[in-house]
Amino acid sequence: MARSVSRSRQITYEQDKLLDGIRRRQDRLLSLLRDLVELESPSHNKAAVNACVDRVERECARIGGRVRRHRRKEFGDLLEVRFGRTGRGAKPVMLLGHLDTVWEVGTLGNMPFRIANGRVWGPGTLDMKAGVAMALTALELLLETEALDRPALLLLVSDEEIGSPVSRPVTEKLASECKAVFVLEPAQGLAGAYKTARKGVGEYTLQVKGVAAHSGVDFERGHSAIVELARQVGVVQGFTDLSRGITVNVGTIEGGTRSNVIAAEARTTVDVRIAKSADAARVERKFRGLRVVDRGCVLTVEGGLNRPPMERTRGTVELFRRAATLAEAMGFGLEEASTGGGSDGNFTSALGIPTLDGMGAVGEGAHALHESVVLKELAPRTALLAAMLLKPEG
Numbered sequence: 001m002a003r004s005v006s007r008s009r010q011i012t013y014e015q016d017k018l019l020d021g022i023r024r025r026q027d028r029l030l031s032l033l034r035d036l037v038e039l040e041s042p043s044h045n046k047a048a049v050n051a052c053v054d055r056v057e058r059e060c061a062r063i064g065g066r067v068r069r070h071r072r073k074e075f076g077d078l079l080e081v082r083f084g085r086t087g088r089g090a091k092p093v094m095l096l097g098h099l100d101t102v103w104e105v106g107t108l109g110n111m112p113f114r115i116a117n118g119r120v121w122g123p124g125t126l127d128m129k130a131g132v133a134m135a136l137t138a139l140e141l142l143l144e145t146e147a148l149d150r151p152a153l154l155l156l157v158s159d160e161e162i163g164s165p166v167s168r169p170v171t172e173k174l175a176s177e178c179k180a181v182f183v184l185e186p187a188q189g190l191a192g193a194y195k196t197a198r199k200g201v202g203e204y205t206l207q208v209k210g211v212a213a214h215s216g217v218d219f220e221r222g223h224s225a226i227v228e229l230a231r232q233v234g235v236v237q238g239f240t241d242l243s244r245g246i247t248v249n250v251g252t253i254e255g256g257t258r259s260n261v262i263a264a265e266a267r268t269t270v271d272v273r274i275a276k277s278a279d280a281a282r283v284e285r286k287f288r289g290l291r292v293v294d295r296g297c298v299l300t301v302e303g304g305l306n307r308p309p310m311e312r313t314r315g316t317v318e319l320f321r322r323a324a325t326l327a328e329a330m331g332f333g334l335e336e337a338s339t340g341g342g343s344d345g346n347f348t349s350a351l352g353i354p355t356l357d358g359m360g361a362v363g364e365g366a367h368a369l370h371e372s373v374v375l376k377e378l379a380p381r382t383a384l385l386a387a388m389l390l391k392p393e394g
């Protein structure tokens with residue numbers, strides 16, 4: 001009993017030191033965040049994203065990181081940055097984030113970076129430039145105080161908001177040499193829960209080609225792509241199984257040309273979410289098994305799952321429990337949540353690497369006009385991130 005008391009006192013003392021150190025660095029954290037937000041970085045604008053990557057690369061080098069830049073042809077570059085001593089077989093912990101946003105260049109015009117009403121506002125603040133600034137601040141503190149007792153690997157990609165098409169292989173390769181992955185995505189809701197499970201995400205396109213005809217003169221010769229697609233929509237909507245965590249959303253539909261023409265073409269895009277990886281093959285089979293009712297039409301199905309689910313594994317739960325204990329020592333409660341949204345944590349978790357997500361900022365309005373970060377949560381969350389980077393006791 002006496003031992004456990006003195007141990008928890010020691011933890012509290014360490015957490016206080018970290019929290020103080022981060023508080024002293026908060027202004028610098030905010031000015032770095034401002035730089036990152038003002039370097040607008042939509043996924044599809046390679047030059048813009050790379051300007052933001054440049055800024056982060058300089059910051060990483062300044063605080064003592066060893067930077068390797070993975071150049072990419074289609075999208076912005078990736079930054080792989082190593083901190084702390086390597087060797088002695090110690091596996092690094094990975095900090096995983098992205099520098100791209102969903103906001104076009106020019107958004108700052110009506111959504112400028114600003115600090116007001118206890119929040120930090122601006123495009124990409126919450127998702128996830130604050131998370132990146134928090135990680136760099138945590139690392140800087142641990143390096144300056146020589147507290148970092150195991151290697152850390154920061155990986156920042158530039159294509160996360162469009163499904164990570166080119167960064168995925170790098171993320172998977174680097175994550176597989178790591179002991180754990182901490183994802184810098186925003187925490188869940190204003191309570192700021194960490195995420196221990198995420199659904200897998202897929203997208204399918206259904207395209208129907210029919211036979212056009214004059215609706216008055218040649219009605220019987222036509223084969224309506226719209227009517228056929230409508231049947232298919234009914235079928236795929238039925239793949240939803242809420243009890244298993246499977247949802248299917250027909251998100252867009254288009255087709256036809258005029259009311260007096262039997263439609264020759266129609267297409268739809270469908271979003272699919274699954275909670276269990278065991279359902280991936282089943283859902284895929286169902287989509288591939290779709291067959292036309294009107295034989296005069298041709299149906300083409302494209303797409304598939306692009307992120308496997310992040311399931312609530314034992315390793316991830318252990319990471320969460322440790323985070324909750326550390327948070328308590330710092331004087332705040334930490335909740336656990338799951339979400340239907342995907343992140344790059346889905347890839348690392350599917351490889352069996354304990355992955356804790358939502359370790360970035362607390363706020364609301366990701367991808368929305370009121371995107372903002374809660375200012376008073378910045379220091380404690382950054383201190384918690386720093387504490388999690390240290391080797392667990394015992």
Ligand SMILES: [Zn+2]
Nearest residue numbers: 098127128185
């Ligand atoms: Zn994000």
